[in-house]
Amino acid sequence: MGNIIPLRQAIRDHGADPIRLAIIISAELLQDADFNLESVTGIKNKLVSLLEECSKLKPEKLGDLQAEDKWILSKLQSLISNVSSSIEKMRLREGLHGNLFSFESDLQWYFKRAKAKGRSDYSGVLYEINSKRVAMLSPFAPHIAEEMWEKIGNSGLVSQTSWPTVSADVIDLNAIQSEELLKSTIDDISNILKVTKITPKKITIYTADAFKSKAYHSILEKVMAGQTNMGVIMKDLIANSETADIKKNPDFVQKTIKDILSEPTEIRKTKLETKEFDEKSLIENELVSLAKADFGVDMQVFSESDSEIYDPKGKARYARPFKPAILIE
DSSP states (O other): OOOOOOHHHHHHHHOHHHHHHHHHHHSOTTSOOOOOHHHHHHHHHHHHHHHHHHHTOOOOOOOSOOHHHHHHHHHHHHHHHHHHHHHHTTOHHHHHHIIIIIHHHHHHHHHHHHHHTTOOOOHHHHHHHHHHHHHHHTTTSHHHHHHHHHHHTOOSOGGGSOOOOOOGGGOOHHHHHHHHHHHHHHHHHHHHHHHHOOOOSEEEEEEOOHHHHHHHHHHHHHHHTTOOOHHHHHHHHHHSTTTGGGGGOHHHHHHHHHHHHTSOHHHHHHHHHOOOOOHHHHIIIIIHHHHHHHHSSEEEEEETTOTTOOOTTOOGGGOBTTBOEEEEO
16 A cells, blocks of 8 residues: 555665654654654754764864853753653653754754854854753664764763753853843844834834833732732832832833733743843843844944933833833834
8 A cells, every 4th residue: 555664664765763763753652653754854854964063063162151152051951951851751752852853943043143243153062062962862863873972073972971961050040031032122123024014224222221120020029929910019019119100100010910921931930030130231232233134224222211312202111121112213
């Protein structure tokens, strides 16, 4: 009938590792595998691509880390934690997919950030990342993992190396929070341009003032404690002398609660743990080059409380923490 492929033939045609990965990634252990040759081809191409990446690297120490380096290395720790947890729970599909595919979106953002700065000095970071990824790939694809390990320049066998462990001191919560803000702001600009269909000549960003930041963190603490009733939250804010003036801006409270509830719990926890955060400085130092690369225009950045602010459309007052106001002209 043509719908049955002998295992020996499949291995001859595609290799043992792609066949094994295609079976694992099709379903968890207690589910029926949905094996198909398209999946095998896709996985084979992915393995070849990763092998080519490894062949371009060599053992190199990490140098001075920039913002995006700290972020991607923090995300690597999350990957190690998640893959390890998945394997311990025998959720092999989940662990393999996270390592082989899900992490790629983080890498693409990292490359985008580095390219916008004109960087090419990140081979040490990529060596660190791929060494860990190959070590976690080894139990699933032992043959090609050994080849990748050798291409990177590591000695010995990857199958005999220690399983990667999370380095807590590498996790930079501020870097994680910063990149989330940069990504969301770029997405907001892209959505505005998509809706308005205008050709931008200049982009102006307005960040929230210190008072709103205090109110935001107070609201965040209450939401994380399980309180989402606006009336109760507003009453507590007014009772606090530092945030009492929020009674003049109830719309801010309502929208902030909505902002917080729309985010994953992990992001909320990160924000709760990093209260000192200079949005204006971050956007000036990190987003301007990215906006230039993405949209081809210059960007100005103001805090809504700046004395010499350029704000012809009165946009600044709509700025919220982690949700800058945007003017596109």
